Amino acid sequence: MGNTKKKEAGFLSKIVRQQLFIPIAALLILAVFNLIADPSFFKITMGASSTGDPVLSGYLITILDYGSELAILAIGMTLVTAASGGQDISVGAAIAIAGSVILRVLCGTNSRPEELQTSVFVAFIAACLVAMLFGAFNGILVAHFKIQPMVATLILYTAGRSIAAWINNNELPIISEPTFGYYGGFIPGIPIPTPFFIAVICVVITALVLKFTNLGLYTQAVGINEKSSRLNGLNPVFIKFLSFVILGLCVAVVGLIKVSRFSTINYSVIAKDIEMDAILAVALGGNALSGGKFNMAASILGAYVIQFLTTTLYKFDVQSDALPAYKAVVVIILVVLSAPSVRAKLSQVGKKLHAKEVA
Secondary structure, eight states: HHHHHHHHHHHHHHHSSSTTHHHHHHHHHHHHHHHHHHHGGGGGEEEEETOEEEEESSSSHHHHHHHHHHHHHHHHHHHHHHHHHSSOHHHHHHHHHHHHHHHHHHHTTTEEEEEEEOOHHHHHHHHHHHHHHHHHHHHHHHHTTTHHHHHHHHHHHHHHHHHHHHHHHOOOOOOOOGGGGGTTTTOTTOOHHHHHHHHHHHHHHHHHHHSSSSHHHHHHHHOHHHHHHHHTOOOOOOHHHHHHHHHHHHHHHHHHHHHHTTTSOOTTTTTTTTTHHHHHHHHHHOOOTTTOOHHHHHHHHHHHHHHHHHHHHTTTTTTTTGGGHHHHHHHHHHHHSHHHHHHHHHHHHHHHHHHHHHO
């Protein structure tokens, strides 16, 4: 009997120590809460889009849709956090810039073109180059000039939306071509939101890169101990720089999705406060915000959990201005729980309880 209890306690202790435990536990808590409060939250119906094509709708589809944007951002934010021990707070403004570049290239000099001036692919490549350039700017400030990441990215956070407006001469371009809306909406004949498929592609590419290259290993090594990694032949400056450039690439993808949703842009509103959600996704994934080891799968799952939380709050009529306050509480809890002193204390409590059960 004692051995059985010991095995059960050991099994539970092993599960709790898993990094995916936190986001999965949070997901289950939200699911149970919604199931009790309003079971209709999980209802999925087949409706029709504005063009008459069949599409799925419901709160879960909304989570899948908008959570995919966050999952893409979480990929880049995880690498930045792991390598630099800090976070990029300028991603919302950078998304505005990337989206503005896409519309500028597609519209040309006419903000209301009857037909696209070039292909969406060309516009997207231009946005990637610009977003990666701004990512490189942040990376140089952090890696070369040793500026704390949040301070370094505060520059673009402050000026980014003004730059986005300047790119299109403070005009609001409108794309009338219906195919442009596919990237942020639905492809005819496919009832699942396109952003989900884009996120899947990004996740697969990231998984392949981490599996067949040493990017993940080098990033963690630099984040854990920069001096030791340098002694082992790594270049911490380049690794940090590269992580910000990769985040810039993720920003460009989300920028395409964002402007495609409405075929236009609102410089002050687009991707507002999304940087907080991306950081929270990394934290909810159990990754240390001080850098070092990371679990990409946990961050991606954390992104969908954050969107689950956001959708739940909207479901219960929480004002959008109040959302950051609720999320801030979650951030505080996660940061406190991830603190080494708190983890050590919880571990001691667990060992005492385990000792009493065995006795």
